[in-house]
Amino acid sequence: MIRFLFRRLMWFVVTMTVVMSVSFFLMKNVKGGPFDTERALEPAIEANIQARYHLDWPLWKQFLHYTGPFNLDERGLAGTQEKVLGGVLSGDFGPSFRYRDFTVNDIIGQALPISALLGVVSMMWALALGVSTGIASALRRGSGVDLALRLAATGGIALPNFVIAGFLIIIFVFMIPLLPVAGWGSIKEMLLPGFCLGLVYAAYLARLTRTGMLEALSQDHIRTAQAKGLSPRTVVLRHALKGGLLPVVSYLGPATAGILTGSLVIERIFFIPGLGSHFVNSASNRDYTLAMGVTILYTVLVYSMNTVVDLAYTLLDPRIDLAEEA
């Protein structure tokens, strides 16, 4: 276990180095900075801005300053007291290039809880829908219910989520006015976006659960349990489910990544001020530090989620050896 975590940590360092340096140097090579406006700035003002954001430093120094963990700025940022630590490694993503008075940390701090809540809601939708329909169609294999559920699952995979969101808005907001169309805060406002975001993953999870349950149900120990005279309910919930859900657990990592990505779209449709909409805006506004901050944050999230999933996997299935997996 320790060895596995250590190895993961090592690869994590490599991954982060790659992500940070690639995106940093890509950004720096773009023509047109974040301060390009219609009118040309006064040379003195421009020099001031350059100095303020260290754009006049050599590239390697900017990079080191950005990554940290040491603050290379001898003067200290204007208006702030001198810091020894700075940069991403100390948890400081720097100032936003576009929203002048905010740091990237401020913006992420506001938006992340919203996105995280949306993610949790849609994950709950996905798990509840996916696992229950998957079990239902495995238990009634070949029946009409199974066929209908499988078709619905394939449909859910085949349509982009903004189209599904459009349908659902028409149905549940305009035709049957049950839910609000946009906004964020109350539980009612979370239902629809969470559902739209989770639907694709519900479809995948339903497929995985069905396959896993079918395999689990055909095993010897299930027959033994049935022969002992246990009720069908106990057999399914106690004995089959544990084995049948293994593929589901391993899919949770990619699903998390997908939900994070899908939130880019859903947050735009439902006007939710989350991290996803900030990212899209920052990329088109050339707000480099914000875009990079979000990318780095998401990489960390996805990576740690994958590691947690792998750990959970071994707890559920003792046959898997982490030392080999790493």
Add this chain to the structure above:
Amino acid sequence: MSAADPKRFDLDDATAERLLREAQEHKGISLWQDAGRRLRRNRPSWYAMVFLIGFGLLSFLAPLLPLRSPVRSNLDITLHAPTLDGGDGNYLAALDPEADSALVARQIEKDYWELSSLDHGLISLRRMIFGSWQTGHWLGTDHLGRDLLSRIVWGSRTSILVSLAAALCSLVIGVFYGAFSGLVGGRIDNLMMRTVDILYSIPFIFVVIFLITLIGDYRQVLEEEWGLDREKVFYLVIGAVFWLTMARVVRGQVLSLKHAEFVQAARVMGASTFHILCKHIVPNVLSIVIVYLTLTIPAVMLFEAFLSFLGLGVEPPRVSWGLIAVDGTSAINPLRIHWWVVIFPALAMGCTLLALNVLGDGLRDALDPKMRGKD
């Protein structure tokens, strides 16, 4: 049967010749014949394939069809409900058989975008067949009064082209990477696969959005020096993202084939490396590659729609399904429900993606019976 009676195995010449001839006539069922048969027996997949081929033809022949212009807007009939009668609000002067060629060229430029010479040929063929007749707004019009039917058909061209090109891109990178890694083995293989692992854990969409925004700035340089327009860059970027799974799958297949018994048997029988590669390795890898290709195409199509939604995809005047779907979604408002702008693009896209998914699953079952029914 005993060794004491060798005569029992003696055959006269005629019988021996007959047996030999029979043996020659007997043909083993190749992998592909077998797969074809299994695919045909899998009804949903077979229908999906027929549907896709039909739809592909339709979209390829779009200039030949008597459709309205997918670009020209008519603000008098915005968001018009589907109707069967023609109406001449969107009449193309270029379709008049008497029109002179300069006018036609100018008109086509305005009503479409830069078309290939093949498409120009198809349009003049259309003028010969249909004259100035064109379809009515059978599927209604969008918020700028453009004909939805025509937009969907023309949009399918872009979407299919983008997904095919990007899937092929990912195919080339993935197959070369995976095959090289699997064949070389050892330390290099380890390193290459670790690289893939690292790339896997990067949330690529962010990088892609980043890249596409960046490319916007370098557009001129790329176009002049490298001959890459935005679409080609688009294929390359998407292809560069989707090759990872392909590389893993191909590597796994090559690794297991390298030591497979039938490959060793062929080697013992004195087959040359080239022969083994062509006859045994490539067909076996190819089957799995085709399966992943059919599963990559819908993924790319969805991705294109996703990028179009964010305003980073295909640019107007060109149309793609992603763009049409985005237009449809943004036309939703509480006062009047314009169902056609949402439903029809979604149907076209959903049916195609569904068919591709079903075909991909069916092909996997057909080519790899062991995987049957597993997801």
